[in-house]
Amino acid sequence: MTSPALAPVPWAEVWGQDTAVRTLQAAASDPANLAHAWLITGPPGSGRSTLAYAFAAALIAHSSDDVDTMQQVLARSHPDVTALRTEKVIITIDEARALVERSYFAPSAGRYRVLVVEDADRMTERTSNVLLKALEEPPERTIWVLCAPSDADLLPTIRSRVRTLRLKEPEVADVAELIRLRTGATPEVAEQAARHAQRHIGMAQRLATDESARLRREQTLRAVLSVRGVRTAVDVAGHIVQAATDDAKALTTEQDDADRASLLRTMGLAEGDPVPPAVRSQLALLEEEHKRRARRGLHDGIDRVLTDMQSLYRDIVMLQLGRSDSIINRELLSEIEQIAQAWTPQRTLTVLDHLAHTRQSLQHNVAPLLALESLLVTVSSGRKP
Template structure:
């Protein structure tokens, strides 16, 4: 019987077996968790850290487990970013922390949630500590794929591959653990395409379900180039607005913290060095806004991709379950209106748009180009 701490790792029996064996004694000082978005890389790393610190291997009820789950365990540090990259300063702070002895726990554990976002300088700063860590120090790195982490680091880590959990497994988790209605859980699980966090968000938030329904209705409503331009503008504006809503609160809190740290009043002279610190904070906040807006657009593109997949499956008579069964009428309409070749072209356009955004293309222009290709 596995420890309760592993219950959130849906459909990851092999991973749980490997990590449980490590907790029992088959330990390595550096690990690299990889898997597709939503597979639970960070959850697995946190669960592993919790189990390592717990005297009972992850009971979830002792003080160590409770503080680990709350993110307040003094010997578990999480390094992440809301921006586009993790810089060398954050990496050096992590290295300094990694040299400390555990204060209350059994290990000093550092979790790098987005190891693929480490800059080359940051990765080089971590390398020596990962290669020869201090006694009792454990590094847990997370990335979408092994290849996303530079060779010198990944070669020193033990790989742990997580797989995309099945829709039925996610639906059971939502229904049994979160008390969500079975039908809502099933639809959310199918729509999430294996992303547990997204499934939970869709199941709990009617507004998220409404936004998704509007996104899936876009392809059916395109009749001309004007519709394409308006749809692209809407996606871009809504993504920017959502990023702004989230970032304004964070920006205000961070600015207040910076002023307090530097002893800055609303009026009066600024201490030497404050201007540079403010500039650095402003640039990081701008990068965060850009990333959040881009991530919001990418979520829209994934929904559109799943819709076009369902259309293509219907056109080919593939006999597979649709991802978006709740919009079956629109899928049937599109399948009858267009050809399989046209649908493949639309899928290619979505993939090209995602690649363009990753290369820092202007979002609205990339979206306009994609939408225009939806017309054939």
């Protein structure tokens, strides 16, 4: 494992992916190794986007000594790197079309123009088809870098036009050590955060530095364990949705306020000034964007809860199969053991199946509250409603 502090720019923030780094370094330095389109896959928190921008920086810079250019790319401020990371549930066709149009511009200052799609798994089939021609016949000196959890998340027609680079999943101990070095957390807190985050580096960092997030996670899982019937299933589902809504609001309010203030400054207005009619339409568009961001924040928050629930029922089925060496939720071991003894493995697997189905349904704009109520009824009964 390479220490980030010892790695050269632009690879300093890439952690635990030495094989992938060597592959991309070779591609950036030798056109014979350089595919025109790449797909970087790996589990959440494995560093897909970090690696994508490091690769973009190495491609755009004129040499390994061109640190200023690389730092610009890493800051997302260089004109030859264009990124698409949607704050909505899906990437829209219009966003994809705008990116494709951008791909036909020649590099303005660097060696290549690089287009990074951070959330390629959020493209529908129609949106993916917009990219096909650009991936088939890219302009000279244009490189595409797509990121997704798995190549199975993309259409076969997309997969056939890219070179796939699969990242490895880090070990809990390695993530804990990284979090300890980055945040100054105690070894105990860092280990618990890495374990509860299931080795997702970003989520582990948040858990290690936010005591309220750690407490909210524990309270939510204890509430799920307390579900005994339809009434408690409905109550707990409402609690989860409300907590996710509050969490999303806390994360987006500051950014929303900054966006609004920036727009007003651009128009020569201060907060509290009368808003001219000509500016009202732009504010209305900004507010719509904020609503879309809030919806994605809510969906992401609920998905994190579902991921935590999957870890809980995964622990239960592991105990039922006689495995106790890799329990994620050790702090709830007593409650987990009780359920493992009371349930059959088939019942636990039914809950896990419905959990996976619920996560998939939420990606297609199913109402979160209804989806969670249905899921928790399954939890309480062992049967899908």
